Amino acid sequence: MVIFSALMGAITWNLLTWWWGLPSSSSHALAGGMIGATLPVLGFQGLVGSGIARIAAFIVLSPLIGMFLGITMMVISTWTVHKQTPLRVDTWFRRLQLVSSAIFSFSHGTNDAQKVMGIIAVVLFGTIWRDRPFHIDWWMIISCHAAIAMGTFFGGWRIIRTMGHSLTKLAPIGGFSAETGGGVTIIALAELGIPVSTTHTITGAIVGVGSTRGWRAVKWGTAGRIIWAWVFTIPAAALVSVLVYGITLVVVRLAG
Numbered sequence: 001m002v003i004f005s006a007l008m009g010a011i012t013w014n015l016l017t018w019w020w021g022l023p024s025s026s027s028h029a030l031a032g033g034m035i036g037a038t039l040p041v042l043g044f045q046g047l048v049g050s051g052i053a054r055i056a057a058f059i060v061l062s063p064l065i066g067m068f069l070g071i072t073m074m075v076i077s078t079w080t081v082h083k084q085t086p087l088r089v090d091t092w093f094r095r096l097q098l099v100s101s102a103i104f105s106f107s108h109g110t111n112d113a114q115k116v117m118g119i120i121a122v123v124l125f126g127t128i129w130r131d132r133p134f135h136i137d138w139w140m141i142i143s144c145h146a147a148i149a150m151g152t153f154f155g156g157w158r159i160i161r162t163m164g165h166s167l168t169k170l171a172p173i174g175g176f177s178a179e180t181g182g183g184v185t186i187i188a189l190a191e192l193g194i195p196v197s198t199t200h201t202i203t204g205a206i207v208g209v210g211s212t213r214g215w216r217a218v219k220w221g222t223a224g225r226i227i228w229a230w231v232f233t234i235p236a237a238a239l240v241s242v243l244v245y246g247i248t249l250v251v252v253r254l255a256g
Helices: 003-018 024-044 049-080 086-125 138-154 157-166 171-192 198-211 220-255
Strands: none
Touching: 003 024, 003 086, 003 157, 024 049, 024 086, 024 198, 024 220, 049 171, 049 198, 049 220, 086 138, 086 171, 086 198, 157 198, 157 220, 171 198, 171 220, 198 220
16 A cells, blocks of 8 residues: 555646646656655655655756766867858767667666565565565566656657747757767666656756857746746655555545
């Protein structure tokens, strides 16, 4: 029931922010959901303060790192091709975006898919597989990556419009720089075992790339709305999880 409530809290907040066209963090929504679902059962003693503090710290740090690497990649890319014609630059970087998209997609799998595998493993090894040695079966890996691939294929077009048009305008060279900077950041932090937000990181990278064209190239009003969504993600998901847990508990008792 705790896991169910945590997932419902995260899913509800993610659906709301998708409807609003705001790129919120599924990672932090899941963390908030788990916090909210744990509180009614174990109270604050059931929470690991150091883990929560690390997640909270990288709400700030991951977009800043992504921004720094996005700017760095944009400067390097621009200086590399500054003697070429705009048409040739666009042609080259449209092709190179296949590489940067692959890097970012790989980073998405190293980060986001692992969290869902963790949830599945917690449920199984905490119940019917208690006597088995802990491991991640192949079907867990395939199902999590397939779900992410399907979500990417069908697309959250409201989010795409916000990131691709409402935040700043990206030419192919800018898209390459943002995807590479964001992807490298996520892969590095995943190797350190830090569950950062893919959304936060790529948003920081996009803002960094846009800012290389001047302060006005970034629509800071949209950026502000996105940041507020980040601030409210963990407490909002936690609140929904608490409510879901309470409702589920009442239903179970009535049914019993």
